[in-house]
Amino acid sequence: MTKVLVVGSGAGGGILASELSRNGVEVTIIEKGPSTPPGDAHRHYDIINTGVEISRTDCVGGTTMVTAGNAVRTCQEELLKHGINIDAELDEVEEEVGVTTLPDSLFGEGTLKIMDSAREMGLAMEKMPKFIDPRLCRPCGKCVLGCSRDAKWTSQEYLKSAINSGAVLIDNTPVVDILIKDEKLKGVRTPDKDYLADVVVLSAGAISTPRLLQRAGLEAGAKLFVDTFVTIGGKLEAIGFNEEVQMNALLKRKNLILSPHFSSILADKIPGALPGDILGMMVKIRDSNQGQVTTNSVVKYNTALDVELLCEGAALAGSILTSAGVDPQSLVSTPARGAHPGGTAAIGDVVDSNLETKIEGLFVADASVIPRAPGAPPVLTILALAKRLGKYLSKERI
Ligand SMILES: Cc1cc2nc3c(=O)[nH]c(=O)nc-3n(C[C@H](O)[C@H](O)[C@H](O)COP(=O)(O)OP(=O)(O)OC[C@H]3O[C@@H](n4cnc5c(N)ncnc54)[C@H](O)[C@@H]3O)c2cc1C
Numbered sequence: 001m002t003k004v005l006v007v008g009s010g011a012g013g014g015i016l017a018s019e020l021s022r023n024g025v026e027v028t029i030i031e032k033g034p035s036t037p038p039g040d041a042h043r044h045y046d047i048i049n050t051g052v053e054i055s056r057t058d059c060v061g062g063t064t065m066v067t068a069g070n071a072v073r074t075c076q077e078e079l080l081k082h083g084i085n086i087d088a089e090l091d092e093v094e095e096e097v098g099v100t101t102l103p104d105s106l107f108g109e110g111t112l113k114i115m116d117s118a119r120e121m122g123l124a125m126e127k128m129p130k131f132i133d134p135r136l137c138r139p140c141g142k143c144v145l146g147c148s149r150d151a152k153w154t155s156q157e158y159l160k161s162a163i164n165s166g167a168v169l170i171d172n173t174p175v176v177d178i179l180i181k182d183e184k185l186k187g188v189r190t191p192d193k194d195y196l197a198d199v200v201v202l203s204a205g206a207i208s209t210p211r212l213l214q215r216a217g218l219e220a221g222a223k224l225f226v227d228t229f230v231t232i233g234g235k236l237e238a239i240g241f242n243e244e245v246q247m248n249a250l251l252k253r254k255n256l257i258l259s260p261h262f263s264s265i266l267a268d269k270i271p272g273a274l275p276g277d278i279l280g281m282m283v284k285i286r287d288s289n290q291g292q293v294t295t296n297s298v299v300k301y302n303t304a305l306d307v308e309l310l311c312e313g314a315a316l317a318g319s320i321l322t323s324a325g326v327d328p329q330s331l332v333s334t335p336a337r338g339a340h341p342g343g344t345a346a347i348g349d350v351v352d353s354n355l356e357t358k359i360e361g362l363f364v365a366d367a368s369v370i371p372r373a374p375g376a377p378p379v380l381t382i383l384a385l386a387k388r389l390g391k392y393l394s395k396e397r398i
Helices: 011-022 038-044 062-066 076-080 087-097 109-120 156-164 205-215 264-269 304-323 379-397
Strands: 003-007 026-030 125-127 168-170 177-181 184-189 194-196 199-202 229-235 249-253 256-260 278-285 362-364
Touching: 003 011, 003 184, 011 026, 011 062, 011 156, 011 199, 011 379, 026 156, 038 062, 076 379, 087 379, 109 125, 109 249, 109 256, 109 278, 109 304, 156 168, 177 205, 184 199, 199 205, 199 379, 229 264, 229 304, 249 304, 256 304, 264 278, 278 304
Parallel strands: 003 026, 003 199, 026 168, 199 362
Antiparallel strands: 125 249, 177 184, 184 194, 229 278, 249 256, 256 278
16 A cells, blocks of 8 residues: 655645545654643744744644744746646635634724724724634634634644544654655654655655755755744733734735734833734735755845835725824834745746656645735635645556
């Protein structure tokens, strides 16, 4: 029987393992991080301090454990240019992870003020689609720490279904090398032992996957994007926005999005303001994919175009917040950060439209394959791409 190894259990790895194992394929998932209850996921943040601060989590479920629950369709046009249509997979994934907008009862005063103020300015701000179960959610503003009520979808759900169908999950085990002999894929190496397989799929995320590819002799790691963001905010006394569901609304502009967002960094910057006194908005851009992952470094800076987009978004956020009642004198910004690293094993450059590398049987299914910054939450796209690969592998290759 064909053996498949999936490296990493985040957005790409979990659904792929589930899709393969329910089609009767023998799957082993090897995950660097530990198993963790959703509410403890924040303990596993692995933050890279480069020009732009890049966040991810290393644990079972990967970075899906700390998402804000935002479920937006992205990259469809870009993928079509590469002959990839993920419409059907997006429909399936949205059904599986339960995408919905939240009921009015889960919208707080701060978010409503921002939405009203945007509408008064003639800007179309809509409810954000979420993979949050409204029956379980009690707003606390802490989605990105991991949900202690397990109200938010995470990749652990696909992992559970994969294990129920016979997949094996090995945690606390980093893959350190791809095994190749006589130009043929043999499996992977971990510190303790080698695992042999016919097919290996790298789903280790856009920082780790290119490093494994580089060690296998492939050119990867260029064109890193992160969907750079800043949070702009100011003082609105006792608004209590920090305990609302974050990013519960969405304003789309060309190459950027705006969404209601609190950051504790803002509270530290505004004299006399407590966290409950701050109203803020995230400005997230489609950044230039000019970063680079090498064996021992990550380079990511803001280009002139990135700065222009961030400024445009910040100006708009400042106007919306001011008309929502924020003291304009108090407006400040966080530094530039990025939570969506991708692009480092891009379709068309490092993998083909079936997500296979030049090494037969070695595939990639994670944010690395996305060719261009989405400038918006990418999880649905990663899930759809990995599901499509799962179908291809189980129906046409195995
Ligand atoms: C704070 C925050 C909020 C976010 N909110 C949203 C949101 O609301 N909506 C959205 O769409 N996106 C969101 N994102 C982005 C989203 O979580 C990521 O884009 C997505 O999880 C990336 O999927 P991936 O499969 O590429 O990597 P990951 O999900 O990071 O999975 C990679 C996995 O591989 C493991 N791994 C790494 N190296 C190795 C190795 N050598 N061997 C074995 N295992 C390894 C890691 O431990 C990890 O479990 C958010 C991100 C952050 C940081």
